[in-house]
Structures are given as structure tokens and as C-alpha cells.
Amino acid sequence: QELGPMLGSYCPNVLFPYAREAISDLVTKGGFPQLLLAPVNFDAIYMDHVKKQQAQGEAEAQGEQAEQAKVH
Template sequence: MAEINASSEKQFAIQKIYTKDISFETPNAPKIFTQKWEPALDLNLGTHVQPIENSMYEVSLTLTVTVKIADSTAYLVEVNQSGIFSIAGFSEQEMGPMLGSFCPNVLFPYAREVISDLVNKGGFPQLILAPVNFDALYMQHLQQAQAQQEPEAKTLN
């Protein structure tokens, strides 16, 4: 168990990290292996937070990677990497970034490793995903949520 104490009141602990779901598909095998390897990669990611009890949260990071050659899908891999985190003593304003940015940032290297292993075992060249700026993604999510609320507020007036 890893712990980080920001102060005597604030507590953060990783209770468990685990792979919750895995999917790997090569819909165009074996023909795809005979084509020139000039892949186009599409990466989608999402997070989900589920309160468990008291100060315990399950945070899930889902990464979906689709690699195509021309119009043919070479492979599609999806990993749901999850963790159970104990988080206490943080204000409501601090909890958003903790759950929406910090925890996914902890989970990402594990998901990246699972994806790399699956792609390699699927017979394809190594795939190493670039780091993700979860702080920027979280801020973007907040801005989008605020932009969606503003038109609703105008409609109600």
C-alpha cells in the first residue's frame, strides 16, 4: 500500500490496483499481417468514479485503442484499469481533481503496460502510448460541463 500524506488531516492511500476488463480483437487476421504496416491510431479514454464506502472510491480508467491500416482494422484493444483509493480530509473542491486527475494518472501506467503486452502477444509491433495530461483533460471536462450549464441557466430565466 502506498501512502501520501499532504498534511495530518489529508490522507491518500492506494488500496488496490487491478485490471477490471480486457478485450483484444484482430478482426482482419490473418490478412492484416500481409499488408504494409502504416497504421493509424485512434485512442479514446474515459474515467468513472464509484464511491464504495466512507472515504473509499473505485476509480476506473478505460482506454480503447483502434489501429487501422487503410480502411481495415488491424486490432482493437480495450482495457478497464481500476483502483480502490482511500481519500480523506480533502475539501469538496479538492476531491474533483483527486478523483478526476490524480487517480487516473496513477492508473495510466498500468493500463499502458497491459495494452502494450496485449498488442505484442497479438503479433503486432510494440505499442507504447504517450503520456496523458490528466490535469488538462480534467480542466477541459470542467469547462465543457460549465458551458453546458450556462445555456440551461439562460433558458430558465
């Protein structure tokens, strides 16, 4: 139960700033113009993902109920 939010939101929020800094350093050291990655709201992305899964699950359940109603 807690693993989903941990992997979908908390871990990316912790790791992204380090990845962003590493990418920026590599680009600068490579002689390219400075590249700054925009901050990402992983909480919102995760919540959207959860809502889509719930909606998909509800749609599948309604589809199964409709099929069962046709059979009977």
C-alpha cells in the same frame, strides 16, 4: 468537492502508466508489432470537462431566466 478532481484527474494519472505497460506487453506477447500508447494529460482533460459543465450550467440558467421573463 474533492472527489471529482480525484476521480477525474489524479486516479487516471496514477493508473494509466500501468495500463499502458500491460497493453504494450499483451500486444508484444501476441506477436504483433510494438504498440506504444502516447501519454495523456488527464489534468487538461478534466479541466476542459469542468469548463464545459460550467458553460452548460450558465447557458441553462440564462435560458431559464429568458423563459421566466417571457412568462411575466
